[in-house]
Amino acid sequence: MTQKEIIAHTVNYVKETLKDAEGGHDWFHIERVYKNSLLILKEEEADAFTVELGALLHDIADSKFHGGDETVGPKKAREFLESLGVDKSVIDHVENIIKYISFKGGNTKQNFRSPELNIVQDADRLDAIGAIGIARAFNYGGFKDRGLYDPAIEPKLNMTKEEYKKSTAPTINHFYEKLLLLKDRMNTESGKKIAEGRHNFMKQYLEQFYSEWNGKL
Ligand code: ADP
Numbered sequence: 001m002t003q004k005e006i007i008a009h010t011v012n013y014v015k016e017t018l019k020d021a022e023g024g025h026d027w028f029h030i031e032r033v034y035k036n037s038l039l040i041l042k043e044e045e046a047d048a049f050t051v052e053l054g055a056l057l058h059d060i061a062d063s064k065f066h067g068g069d070e071t072v073g074p075k076k077a078r079e080f081l082e083s084l085g086v087d088k089s090v091i092d093h094v095e096n097i098i099k100y101i102s103f104k105g106g107n108t109k110q111n112f113r114s115p116e117l118n119i120v121q122d123a124d125r126l127d128a129i130g131a132i133g134i135a136r137a138f139n140y141g142g143f144k145d146r147g148l149y150d151p152a153i154e155p156k157l158n159m160t161k162e163e164y165k166k167s168t169a170p171t172i173n174h175f176y177e178k179l180l181l182l183k184d185r186m187n188t189e190s191g192k193k194i195a196e197g198r199h200n201f202m203k204q205y206l207e208q209f210y211s212e213w214n215g216k217l
């Protein structure tokens with residue numbers, strides 16, 4: 001199979017697998033991350049085939065829906081790529097991308113890094129900020145039955161994973177707790193540049209939000 005055919009098969013597989021996925025991690029999220037990856041790839045040195053497969057397969061099984069089991073996604077991706085006869089070195093790499101993309105620190109040491117992982121991680125983070133990021137945050141907040149905003153509830157920085165999971169804070173707090181911090185966590189130069197614009201858009205959005213909240217123009 002050519003690389004092009006492998007990508008086409010992967011697209012079909014991911015679409016089919018995620019057909020009942022929730023809004024935040026559905027096929028359209030994958031498609032946006034894939035497109036963000038291609039945008040970043042234009043200016044970065046990396047193996048495009050690995051980046052494309054990593055982007056397409058990065059959310060193939062969200063651990064939130066597999067009892068917190070973070071090994072399901074990488075394993076599923078491996079089995080799928082093996083069924084297509086993809087080179088072992090590429091499969092190993094894609095598996096690592098999926099394993100480490102949502103690495104959040106904590107107790108485990110991050111022992112894998114590559115230009116390809118950097119790109120897919122940036123592409124995923126870009127989908128959490130800007131206009132799309134705002135929409136996803138309010139969508140998630142609605143799903144969790146959270147309020148939009150409450151001036152009496154201060155954002156909390158540096159929450160532990162547990163506190164973060166249990167938080168019932170309104171969605172605006174999520175901007176300060178996570179979304180506005182992402183710009184400084186980008187790996188690649190082109191990722192940083194794109195993040196800058198989307199970050200500024202969120203800041204402008206928040207100003208407008210408070211202005212309307214307070215009954216101003
Ligand atoms: P990822 O898959 O990028 O690691 P999550 O599964 O944590 O992200 O979140 C999916 C989407 O939901 C993201 O756009 C994220 O910003 C949003 N989200 C996550 N937690 C919250 C929250 N507490 N309030 C509002 N939006 C949230």
Ligand code: NI
Nearest residue numbers: 033058059124
């Ligand atoms: Ni994702």
